[in-house]
Amino acid sequence: MGSRASTLLREEEIEEIKKETGFSHSQITRLYSRFTSLDKGENGTLSREDFQRIPELAINPLGDRIINAFFPEGLDREDQVNFRGFMRTLAHFRPIEDNEKNKDPTASEPLNSRTNKLLFAFRLYDLDRDDKISRDELLQVLRMMVGVNISDEQLGSIADRTIQEADQNGDNSISFNEFIKVLEKVDVEQKMSIRFLH
């Protein structure tokens, strides 16, 4: 399994992915073998059906939104994501390491910075990408997470309270900055990190 995967993935590609995402060589090859095992059609890309085939993901209440996050803009049914895109999305979940903080300050922010992690979570709510979580978008996510036993009115009041707690400029929606402020006491760097085995 190992040798087949690495012959299909060229060294230059690995280097590029390494530079873009910060993963190590072994992590990239390991994730590539996972990618190929998911890729039932063996055409080097993943479709939404490939993701939906993952059993636990299918019953995750936010499963659809998570799958969406892997695909670039545009909700076209025929979307496919290649390995680069796959790694780019997963890079958000790399733990932040201290020795990275002092690297080249002029380089663009790494994908796994706190702001980018928060942006990823923000986009799970904000489907229409207008940089605001409206009351409806919040209600949709709440309904998915809370289940069916709660009445609409009660859900509505929960949503109202949530917006009230976060909203500072009174536009009855949560902007990205307000979102960051609400989560400032939550240890997002730790919570949104997966230990990718070396």
Place this chain on the structure above:
Amino acid sequence: MDGRCTHAVLLLLCLGSCLSLTPPAQPFVRQEKASGLGSNSSKGGLSLDVPMALRVFSVDYYHVQAPFEIVLWIMLASLAKLGFHWSGRLPAVVPESCLLIMVGLLVGGVIYGVRHSAPPTLSADAFFLFLLPPIVLDAGYFLPGKLFFENLGTILWYAVLGTLWNVLGIGVCLYGVCLLASGSLGDVSLLHCLLFSSLIAAVDPVAVLSVFQEIHVNEQLHILVFGESLLNDAVTVVLYKLFESFLRLPVVTGVDVLLGGCRVLGVGLGGLGVGLFFGLVAALTSRFTSRAQVIAPLFVFLYSYLSYLTSEMLHLSGIMAIVTCAVTMKQYVEANLSERSNTSIQYFLKMWSSVSETLIFIFLGVSTIQDVHMWSWAFVCSTLLLCLLWRATGVILLTAVVNKVRRNVVTFRDQFIIAYGGLRGAICFSLVFLIDDFPKKRLFITTTIVVILFTVFVQGMTIKPLVELLEVKRRKRNLPTVSEEIHSRLLDHLLAGIEDVVGYWGQHYWKDKFEQFNQRYLCRFLIREERQARSSIVRVYQELERRDERADEEHITQLDSNLLSSLLSSMLFNSPCLFSHFLF
């Protein structure tokens, strides 16, 4: 402020003298007249010449002696606690445990002075069967479940390996000291040293709780120290019993040692099993209490105590059983019982554990006043030093290994507090009294008392300034918000999903799997029909709404709001039973 202090001290002295004047249990001895110290109990001695029929007023103390004395002691403990909180700036500087021990010393001294014999000591049975369970139950019921399970690996690592390291290290080094000072300590064998170190090495949950409650370090540090103190009971119990039985055997073989190792596992898992069983039965029982809500809280206490007693009977770890029982039944019981029942459970637990803790510390103080103390500078000082040394090295080594695997590394400051916060308490004290008699037993008792007093006083008093000096991360004392809860749940789901994509069976994967199992089988079986499926988001929202209503209606005192916020935050940290409803 000074006036209040004097009042408190006077009251305590009165009470103490009452206790000292209660006669020893010899029913047919005439009582002596009270002598001076402001006694206000009317115990006149009556002459036996007056025939029974003509007595208008009589005192029959022996009839009520046992409960009367118990109540007096509890009264003393509670008044001491009251007096402590009224005494101005003292609570900020001196931890409660120290003050209670000092009160105990005072009362013990008074009793000794009046009776010229040793005051009543804390019997091991009374301690293990009556005083310890409420504290551990309270700790288990309010354990932040989510945080505990996230750090479970590290906690077990410290508890099992750390305790083993300490016990073996201290035991062997103490034997070395005994060999060196063979003049005075020659008859202390290696097994005796190991037995002693097995009881002195263990960190005590009561002492840790009472000190750490006041210093408010960050939750992760708190759960590490506290979890370790709870779980090392299994190791301590086994090692203690093991060395005790080795002492009775003529020869110790390698097989015996191996069997001892298996026993650790057996004791721990056995305690866990007993706790699980009783927890589930309690949850099931609580499902049917809707028609007799008044006695519903009683089941919680009965089943937990039963689990403790059962595992003590089977020589398993009682502490682990009762903690497991509490953790298991909590979410189901809370869903099944009415709000009032839940509140009464919480208040009763807090009250009982508080009284227990106070009594333990007072008795520790009283029991220090003994008739015979055997002192040996070499033994006592080396024990103290070795305890500190081995704990420090143990923590550093273990943390170095465990940090490679953890998400949240344990910083050096946290490590220092973990090492420094390893307080010894009443468990060692009781265990040392249970040792079979041998020439140097008095020495062990004295050394244990010294170590306990040292850790509680010196370490207990200085840990708060040290925490501030080292700028250890403190607990964030903010109230939960619905937003935080929603976003945290979102992140949980997100991470579980990403772990599925990557194919990595990490924490989130297992947590998710457990939640599904819980949803599908346990909750349906153990929770009443109408109470099913309340997501944690809804729970937080309802709690906050309720709190707002109460705040509008009445003026909440500082203590109430602290209690509420601590209850709220502990509720939040528990693994939510039903945070998502999977439709099946």
